[in-house]
Amino acid sequence: MSDLNKLTISEAAKGLKSKKFSSVELTEACLGAIKKGNKDLNAFITVTEKEALGMAKEADKKFASGEWGEGGENAPALAGLPAAIKDIINTKGVRTTCASPILKDFVPPYDATVIERLKANGLVMVGKTNLDEFACGGSTEHSCYGATRNPFDKERVSGGSSGGSAAAVAADMCVYALGTDTGGSIRQPASFCNVYGMKVTYGRVSRSGVTAMASSLDTVGTFGKSAEDIAHVLNVIVGKDVMDMTTPDREVPDYTKFIGKSVKGMKIGLPKEYFAEGVEDETKKIVMDRVKMYEKAGCKIKEVSLPSTKYAVAVYYIIMPAELSANLERFDGIRYGKKPKKDPKNLIDQYFQARGEGFGDEIKRRIMIGTYALSAGYYDAYYKKAQRVRTVIIREFDEIFKEVDVLMSPVSPFPAWKVNEMIDDPLAMYLADALTIPPSIAGLAAMSCPAGMLKNGLPVGLQIIAPQFEEGRILQFASAI
Amino acid sequence: MIDEQAVEHVAKLARIALSKAEVKKFSKDLTGILNYMEILKEVKTDNVPETSQVTGLTNVMEEDKVRSARATREEMLNCSELPKDSDQVRVLPIL
DSSP states (O other), X not given: OOOGGGOOHHHHXXXXXXXXXXXXXXXXXXXXXXXXXXHHHOOEEEEOHHHHHHHHHHHXXXXXXXXXXXXXXXXXXXXXXXXXXXXXBOBTTBOOOTTOGGGTTOOOSSOOHHHHHHHTTTOEEEEEEOOSGGGOOSSSOSXXXXXXXXXXXXXXXXXXXXXXXXXXXXXXXXXXXXXXXXXXXXHXXXXXXXXXXXXXXXXXXXXXXXXXXXXXXXXXXXXXXXXXXXXXXXXXXXXXXXXXXXXXXOOOOOGGGGTTOOOTTXXXXXXXXXXXXXXXXXXXXXXXXXXXXXXHTTOEEEEEOOGGGGGHHHHHHHHHHHHHXXXXXXXXXXXXXXXXXXOOSSHHHHHHHHHHHHSOHHHHHHHHHHHHHXXXXXXXXXXXXXXXXXXXXXXXXXXXXXXXXXXXXXXXXXXOOXXXXXXXXXXXXXXXXXXXXXXXXXXXXXXXXXXXEOTTSOEEEEEEXXXXXXXXXXXXXXXXX | OOOHHHHHHHHHHTTOOOOHHHHHHHHHHHXXXXXXXXXXGXXXXXXXXXXXXXXXXXXOOOOOOOOOOSSOHHHHHTTOXXXXXXXXXXXXOOO
C-alpha cells in the first residue's frame, strides 16, 4: 500500500488494527517523505529515524502479542502512529535545541509531561521540528537552523513559530504533530500550511518540560489533518498535571464525541474588527464563504464588536517580552547554555558573553523590550498598564460570549509572505499577529481550520474562537461542514 | 526615543553583550516598537484591576508527598558544560 504517510489518525489506526500494514511500514513511509522533502522544506531540526523505527517495532509487537486485545481493539487511538514534536518540548535523550545557538547541544534528561503521555499511548516520534528561536516569531525565519519553507510555495515562509510542525503535517512527513501557541504560533502556521491547528485554553495541557516563553500565555497544542485527528490527540494530552500548577482539575471530555455533532441553531459571532482594514479582501471572501456554509447548516450569524481589539498587539508585546526576559534568565551559560568562545574574566563577564553569543537577534530584541518594560520608572507606564488593558480585552470577550457560541474570523490578515520579506521590520511582523493575539490574551480556546485557497495557490485559515475549556465546541463546528 | 545609551543600559540589566552595530540597530527597533505601545494611553483604565493570570485558580495545593524526581542530580549536573566539583557546578569567582 502506498502513500501510508498521507493517512489521518483514524484511517491509520484502522489500518494498524486490521493488520493491513504495520507501524514500521507506516513509519518508513513518513521517514521516506522526510528524506525526500526535508532538504527543501527544512521542517525538521533532528530526524530520529532509529528511535522511530524502534518505537514502531515496539508497537507492532504489542499489536501482534495481543497485549492490546485480539484484534488490537484495546490499542490506544494514537498507538504506532508517527508524530513530529516541536523542538521546544523536552524529549529524553534526544537533543532539544529551541532553535537557539545557546541550546545547540542540549540533551534533556527527562520527557515533558505531554511526551510521557504520548509515549504511554504508543508514540512513534519521527523527529523534532523547526521553530523561531524559543518560539519567538511568526515565520520560523528566526531559527539558527534557517527558515522552514512553505509546502505550497517554497519561496514563502511556513508561518511560525511552530512552522516546522505545520509544514511536516502538510507535507505528510508525520500523521500529527505537537506545537506551542503563545500568541498564534500554532494557528498561524496551520493557516499558512492548510492543516488544522488547535490552541487549547490556557492551562488545559501541561507545559511541564516545555521551555517557557511567556508564562501567562504559553499553551501546548496540536496539528492534524482533520478535526477528528485533533480530538484524538487532545484526548491524550489534555488534563491536570501536578507538575504544572496552572492545569485545573477539571473533567476531560471525550473530544471525539463532538465530531459531526449538529451545529443547527447555534450562534456565530463575526467581530467586525477582525474583518477591518488591513485584512486582505480575498482572504475575507474565503472566510465569509465558509461562514455562509455554516448559515446553510442552520447557524445564526451575527455581527458583533470587540472594540479593544486594536490594543491587543501592544498589550501582548509588553506582557510577553516581560515574561520572556524573566524566563530566559536561566540561560546563563552555567546551568544551561554554551560556554563563551573566549575565556571569561569573571562570572559576570561569562553571563554577558554567553548570552551575547547564544541568543539570536529577535530574542535579544524581545529580552530588551521586556527588561525595559519592567525596569524602574517604566513598570507602571508599560507593564501595569498592559495588564489593565488585558482585563478590558477579557471583559469584552466575556460579554460577547453571552450572545454567541463561537466567534469566527480569518487567522491571518494575509497569506504566507516571502522569506526575508519582513525580516527587517519587526513591528510589521508583530502586527501580522493581530487576529490571533486577542484570544491568547484572554486564555481562550481557538483553532485554525483550512478554509480555501487564494488565486495564487496559497491557503487561508478560518479561526474559530470559543470560551475557555470549550475545545469540544470548536471541534463540533470544525467538523460540521 | 530609546537612544544608544539607553540600549546599552537595558542590555546591561539583561546581561547581554552587544556589538556596536547591534546597539545601533536595536536603538532604531526599540524606538519604533515602544512608540507603538503609546496607543495604550487611549484606554481608560482608572478602576480596572490588572490581570496577571487567566486560570481562575487560587491557592493551588498539592499533597505533601515525596515524588520521585524526573532526573537524577547527576543528570541535571550534566546539563552544564562547566566543570563539576563535589556534586556541584564550578563557576568563576564573582569578584
